[in-house]
Structures are given as structure tokens and as C-alpha cells.
Amino acid sequence: MRPVDPAAGVAGISASFRRAFADFSLDVSLALPGRGVTAIFGPSGSGKTSLLRSIAGLERAGSGYLSVNGEVWQDDAAGVFLPVHQRPLGYVFQEASLFAHLDVARNLDFGLRRVPLAQRRVPLEQAIELLGLQKLMQRMPGTLSGGERQRVAIARALATSPRLLLMDEPLASLDIARKAEILPYLERLHDELDMPVLYVSHAPDEVARLADHLVLLDAGRVTASGPTRELMTRLDLPLAHGDAAAAVIDAVISAVEPAWHMSHGEFSGGRISLLNPSLEVGQRVRVRIQARDVSLTLERQTGTSVQNIFAATVTALSADSPGQVMVGLDAGGSVLLARLTQKSAEALQLRPGSRVFAQVKGVAVLG
Amino acid sequence: MLDDASLQALALTLRLAATTTAVLLLVGTPLAWWLARTRSWLKGPVGAMVALPLVLPPVVLGFYLLVLMGPNGPVGQLTQSLGWGVLPFTFAGLVVGSVLYSMPFVVQPLQNAFEAIGERPLEAAATLRASPLDTFFSVVMPLARPAYLTAAVMGFAHTVGEFGIVLMMGGNIPGKTRVMSVQIYDHVEALEYRQAHWLAGGLLVFSFLVLLALYVLQPGRRKGPGA
Numbered sequence: 001m002r003p004v005d006p007a008a009g010v011a012g013i014s015a016s017f018r019r020a021f022a023d024f025s026l027d028v029s030l031a032l033p034g035r036g037v038t039a040i041f042g043p044s045g046s047g048k049t050s051l052l053r054s055i056a057g058l059e060r061a062g063s064g065y066l067s068v069n070g071e072v073w074q075d076d077a078a079g080v081f082l083p084v085h086q087r088p089l090g091y092v093f094q095e096a097s098l099f100a101h102l103d104v105a106r107n108l109d110f111g112l113r114r115v116p117l118a119q120r121r122v123p124l125e126q127a128i129e130l131l132g133l134q135k136l137m138q139r140m141p142g143t144l145s146g147g148e149r150q151r152v153a154i155a156r157a158l159a160t161s162p163r164l165l166l167m168d169e170p171l172a173s174l175d176i177a178r179k180a181e182i183l184p185y186l187e188r189l190h191d192e193l194d195m196p197v198l199y200v201s202h203a204p205d206e207v208a209r210l211a212d213h214l215v216l217l218d219a220g221r222v223t224a225s226g227p228t229r230e231l232m233t234r235l236d237l238p239l240a241h242g243d244a245a246a247a248v249i250d251a252v253i254s255a256v257e258p259a260w261h262m263s264h265g266e267f268s269g270g271r272i273s274l275l276n277p278s279l280e281v282g283q284r285v286r287v288r289i290q291a292r293d294v295s296l297t298l299e300r301q302t303g304t305s306v307q308n309i310f311a312a313t314v315t316a317l318s319a320d321s322p323g324q325v326m327v328g329l330d331a332g333g334s335v336l337l338a339r340l341t342q343k344s345a346e347a348l349q350l351r352p353g354s355r356v357f358a359q360v361k362g363v364a365v366l367g
Numbered sequence: 368m369l370d371d372a373s374l375q376a377l378a379l380t381l382r383l384a385a386t387t388t389a390v391l392l393l394v395g396t397p398l399a400w401w402l403a404r405t406r407s408w409l410k411g412p413v414g415a416m417v418a419l420p421l422v423l424p425p426v427v428l429g430f431y432l433l434v435l436m437g438p439n440g441p442v443g444q445l446t447q448s449l450g451w452g453v454l455p456f457t458f459a460g461l462v463v464g465s466v467l468y469s470m471p472f473v474v475q476p477l478q479n480a481f482e483a484i485g486e487r488p489l490e491a492a493a494t495l496r497a498s499p500l501d502t503f504f505s506v507v508m509p510l511a512r513p514a515y516l517t518a519a520v521m522g523f524a525h526t527v528g529e530f531g532i533v534l535m536m537g538g539n540i541p542g543k544t545r546v547m548s549v550q551i552y553d554h555v556e557a558l559e560y561r562q563a564h565w566l567a568g569g570l571l572v573f574s575f576l577v578l579l580a581l582y583v584l585q586p587g588r589r590k591g592p593g594a
Contacts, residue, residue: 058490084493085501091494097487101509110505111495160495 011069013038013164013196017054019062026050026062026220032213034069037190037197039211039228041204041239047220048200049094052166055198056091057084068164069196088119090157092167096149098141104152105137111160121161122193130192131155131185147178151185158193165197171206186210187366204244208232208288209366214239233335235318235328240337245291245326247336248366253283269331273307276365286366291326291337293362298348300357308360312336314350329358336360369565375542376550377566383458383546384526387465391473391522392515394466399477400503418475420468429535432464436536455536461544464532472521480514481507513585524577528570 016029026047032038040048053059055066057074060081066074073082090111098107112124128134131151141149150170157165170186171179183206190197190210201207207214207228214228216237224231229248232239239245251265251272256279263279265272265287272287279285300309312329320326325345329336336358340350350356369377402414420428435442436454443453454460484507492502508515530548537544539553547566554563 056494058493084490085496085498089494091491093487093491095487097491099488099491099506099510101506101512110492110497114496114501156495 011035013069013198014065014067015051015055017051017062017064017066019050019054019059019064021047021050021220024220026054028217028220028222030215030222030225032198032215032225033196035194035196036212037199037210038213038215039207040198040200040215040217041202041207042217044202045219046217048202048217049168050220051217052091052168052198052200055164056089056166057082057087058091071163088160088163090160090162090165092150092153092157092165092170094169094172096141096146096153098144098149098152098156100141102141103137104133104139104141104144107141107152108133108137108156108159111156115160119161122158122195124159127155127158130158130188145178146174147181150174150178150182154182154185154189158189162195165195166200167197168200169202170199171201171203183209204232204239204246205288207239208246208248209286229335233328233337235316235326240291240328241318241320241326243292245320245337245339246288247291247334248286248288249334249336251285251287253279253281253285256281268333269310269312269336272310272360272363274363274365279365288364288366289336289360290362290364291339293360294329294336294338295359295361296327296338296340296344296348296350296356297359298356301359304359306359306361308363310336310358310360312356312358314352314354314356316352317345317350329356331358370562372541372545373547373550373554373562373566376545376547379458379542379545380527380547383461383465384523386462387469387526388473388519388523390462390466391469392519395470395473395477395518395522399474400481400507402474402478403481418471421471425468425529425531426535428468429464429532432460432467432532433536436460436463456538456540456544458543461533461537461546464536465526465529468529468532469522469525472525473518476514476517476521477511480511484510516585517581520577520581524574528574 012034013032015032017026019026024045024047028051040051042048050059054064063076064074065076072080073087074080099110102110108124108128131154133151133155136144136148136152144152154170171182174182187210199210211228214226214231215222216224216231216239224234224237231237233247234240249267249269251267253263253265255264256277258277261275261277263274263276265274265285274287310331312331314327315330316328318326320339323342325340325342327338327340327345327350329338338358398417402410433455434440436446437443438447438453446452446454454463488506488510489502492506497505528548530552533544533546533549539545539549547570551563551566554560554566
């Protein structure tokens with residue numbers, strides 16, 4: 001896939017909306033990257049869906065401005081408002097919202113045949129293949145599982161070659177098994193299609209896996225917007241707290257030991273060992289390290305089963321849940337998080353600047 | 368079996384019911400759509416107007432139509448100034464009366480179906496580049512197909528059985544306004560019970576079969592549009 005048009009002026013998405021709803025008001029002003037996945041993250045009721053619907057043009061009131069990679073879709077001050085069906089976007093709703101009277105093939109065709117030939121950039125076969133729908137084409141929506149339906153909905157949106165893909169918690173209505181079924185497809189989407197995606201979520205693990213850029217929303221307002229791994233580890237933000245807090249690092253595989261089912265990767269903080277034999281030397285991987293899997297020692301431990309030990313400097317400490325403290329670490333330029341009890345943090349006399357060793361008990365390759 | 372007068376009445380009745388049903392589907396679709404979607408205060412009054420024939424004696428409706436559309440009524444004045452003459456005691460007049468009389472039987476099932484479809488399929492269609500009109504024909508009408516069948520059958524069957532309005536504003540002109548129900552009445556008045564039986568029995572069986580078909584052939588019609 002090629003970018004829309006390199007000469008199309010300002011790249012990126014500029015969105016600002018101000019609107020009062022019954023129980024809260026949306027007031028956001030965002031500049032987002034024009035490519036990659038941007039996650040919109042926040043608790044329920046924070047306005048994530050309202051923001052997405054405003055961007056799609058499904059909500060209209062108050063004042064708004066929206067331009068996508070140089071094209072103005074809405075500028076209420078200038079009286080510009082493209083109706084939904086004239087915005088070249090794709091929208092995946094929380095529930096698949098397939099047309100019950102059409103089989104899968106005709107659902108996929110619905111949007112596609114309304115897009116002029118010259119604007120088709122995503123071949124339908126690619127969308128079908130990407131989401132594994134080959135065997136479902138003749139089925140009616142009522143006979144599909146929740147995960148299958150959601151995959152059809154995503155392919156249906158992709159088939160219109162949108163210049164902006166909006167996804168409103170596409171996995172929220174699914175159980176864990178179905179989520180696990182779809183997430184790899186979404187990752188392939190991210191890797192293979194060059195199309196900006198706005199992805200609404202309240203699941204930190206989805207955000208960590210999929211998003212390059214992150215917008216934190218609370219009570220209709222933006223509390224932070226920036227690169228995902230930066231925001232995930234900023235101790236002043238809620239994402240860096242609680243059980244799911246994690247850091248994500250990029251590593252390049254440097255050695256594989258099939259006999260041990262291990263791969264080893266290099267990152268700025270040192271060498272990291274992964275229990276994953278299917279990686280190849282030279283491959284770039286995203287690795288998630290959860291704060292609760294990291295412990296700290298003042299001296300490098302020997303005679304330990306822990307393989308991943310990195311020298312690091314404490315950058316900040318912040319109270320977490322009662323009795324626990326979140327420690328921000330700098331390991332050769334990579335940010336890590338460690339969640340300790342307050343008691344052990346005190347025993348080690350941790351302060352910003354303390355030099356420590358981070359012992360990592362578990363890592364997960366995100367793909 | 369049936370004498371000529373009865374056959375003529377039967378043919379006229381079928382023509383009237385078919386015409387009325389066609390007009391009702393054309394007029395009732397936008398009306399039902401508006402009733403299903405509007406937030407205007409007019410929704411209540413208009414909905415009540417549409418439902419009036421359900422409770423009003425047809426004779427009352429027929430009486431007012433006669434007054435309105437007669438030579439001195441406001442509608443009659445209008446039709447005369449347009450060069451259409453007056454509608455009472457014509458086939459066109461019967462169609463107008465039947466349309467009003469059978470309106471709720473067409474509008475209400477359509478309105479219920481449109482309401483059951485909800486907002487989401489319309490929004491999904493819009494995000495897939497379908498304009499509102501496009502969406503209506505490619506999503507709403509197919510999803511409401513069972514309701515269209517119900518509406519058409521009920522509108523037709525109900526028109527076939529009307530009597531009061533016809534008598535008030537159509538009179539009893541053979542081949543022009545004498546429909547089956549009026550013919551039955553005439554047969555009974557003339558003590559031709561055999562002929563009356565054929566027509567009345569036929570109407571009874573017809574009505575039963577129509578309803579039977581609706582209830583048996585569409586067991587799933589109360590199911591909402593899922594997925």
C-alpha cells in the first residue's frame with residue numbers, strides 16, 4: 001500500500017471537537033500521526049466512543065474540525081461538513097453490525113461496490129485472506145460465531161480502502177478465546193496495510209500489542225497523547241499503575257537456540273532471552289515486560305534461575321496500590337517498570353539515581 | 368354458482384383491493400418511515416389519525432368523506448376546480464376511502480418493522496458509503512420484507528371486506544362501485560340466500576386463508592433483525 005498522496009500537504013490527523021452530551025462534555029483537540037495505529041484509551045464513559053463517532057460524522061452538534069492527511073472533512077466554523085457516507089473511512093462497531101439479510105460475500109461487497117474503481121487500494125481478496133474468511137463467504141451472519149462476525153466486519157470496512165480506519169473496541173464483545181483469534185489478524189493489518197487506524201480500547205494489553213501512538217481520555221478530555229511506550233511508562237499516568245502496568249521494548253534477534261526453545265535478542269539495555277523458538281536471527285520483535293514480573297537487587301545475583309538481568313538506574317518512584325510502589329527504571333535508554341512492595345523499596349533505600357539490577361521473570365513477545 | 372352481478376362485484380372488489388394496496392404501499396412507506404424516525408410532537412397526533420379507522424365505525428368515516436368530497440365540500444371544490452369532478456360515487460372515490468380505511472393495517476406493521484431495525488444498520492451502511500436513500504432501498508426495505516408481506520396482505524384483505532364506507536360514499540352502482548360486501552347485502556335483501564352464501568362463504572374462507580398464511584408461513588416474523 002502507498003501513502004495517500006505524498007504531496008497532499010499536512011500529513012497527520014487533526015481533530016478537535018467540542019460538544020455537550022447528556023452526562024458529560026467532549027472537549028478534545030488532537031494532532032495524531034497519519035499512519036500506524038493510534039489507541040484511544042480510557043475508562044468507560046470517558047468519551048472514547050463519542051470521539052470516534054464525531055470523527056466519523058455519526059455525531060453532529062457543537063463545533064468540530066477534522067482533517068485527515070491534508071483533506072478537510074469537517075470545519076464547522078467554515079460550514080464544512082462531509083456527511084458520513086462521503087467520508088472515505090471505515091468503521092468497525094463494537095458489535096459486528098453485519099447486514100442480516102446478506103451473506104458474508106454480499107456484506108463484503110456492500111461497501112466495495114460503492115467505492116469508485118480508481119479509489120480502490122485494498123483488493124477484496126487481500127482483505128478476505130488477511131482475515132481468514134475464505135470458507136465463510138456463503139454463510140449468513142446469523143450462523144457465524146462472534147469472532148467470525150467481527151472479522152467479517154473488519155474486512156468489510158477494509159474493502160472500501162478507507163483513508164482512516166476507526167475501530168470501536170472491536171474485541172469488547174468477545175471472550176478471551178475469540179480475542180486471541182482476532183488479535184493476530186489485527187497485527188497483520190497493522191503490518192501489511194498502510195492506513196491510519198484509530199483504535200478505541202480499555203484493555204491495556206491490546207493497546208500494548210497494537211498501538212504506536214496513544215491518546216488517554218478521561219471525562220471527555222485528553223490527559224495525554226504520545227508514543228505508546230512513553231505513555232505506558234510515565235508514572236504520572238494511570239497506565240503505568242496497577243496489575244497490567246508494563247513496559248514495551250524493541251529488540252533484534254541475534255541468536256536462536258532451537259534445542260532450548262530459546263531466542264536471544266539485543267536491545268539498548270542488553271541482551272534479552274525469550275522462550276520462543278520460532279524467531280529468526282535479524283527479526284525485530286516487540287517485547288512486553290510486565291512491572292509485576294520485575295524485581296530489583298542492589299548487586300548482580302549469581303546462582304539464580306532468572307536469565308534476564310539488566311543494569312538500570314532508578315528514575316522515579318510513585319505510590320501504586322496500597323503497600324506497593326511503582327519504580328521507573330532506565331536500562332541503557334530503555335524504560336522499564338518494576339512493581340515492588342513499599343517495604344522492600346524502603347529496605348533497598350531506593351531513590352531516583354539508585355543503581356540497581358532488574359531481574360525479569362517473564363517476558364512476552366508481541367509480534 | 369355465481370350470477371353475473373356477483374361476478375362483476377367480485378372483479379370490482381379485487382380491482383379495488385389491488386389498487387388500494389398499491390397506493391397504500393406507496394403512501395404508507397414514507398409515512399411509516401417518518402412515524403418510526405421522527406422526534407416531532409406531530410408523531411402522536413399523526414399516529415392517532417392513522418389508527419382512527421381501527422376504532423371508528425366505517426360509516427362515520429364514509430359520512431365525513433362524503434361531506435368533504437361532495438360538490439360543496441372543500442375537497443370536492445378543489446377536485447372540481449382541477450377538472451376532476453367529484454369523487455363520491457366513482458371508483459376513484461372508493462379508492463380514496465379504502466386507502467384511508469385500510470391505512471393502519473399497512474402503516475403499523477411497516478412502522479414496527481422500521482423501528483425494530485434500529486439505528487445501527489443505517490449507521491453501518493453510511494460508513495460503507497451508502498447515501499440515506501440508497502440505505503433505505505438496500506438495507507431497510509430488505510430487512511423489512513416480512514413486514515411488507517404482512518402489510519400488503521392485511522391491506523388487501525381488509526379492503527376486500529369493507530362495507531360501510533362503500534355504502535356511504537360509493538353507493539351501489541353495478542360495475543362501478545358495487546363491491547362484494549354490498550352485493551351480499553343486496554342478495555340478502557332480495558332473499559337470494561344461495562347467492563349470498565357463495566359470496567359470504569367465499570369471503571370467510573378467503574379471510575381465514577390469508578390469516579392462516581400469515582401465521583403459518585412467517586413463524587419467524589416477530590424476530591428482530593439480528594447480527
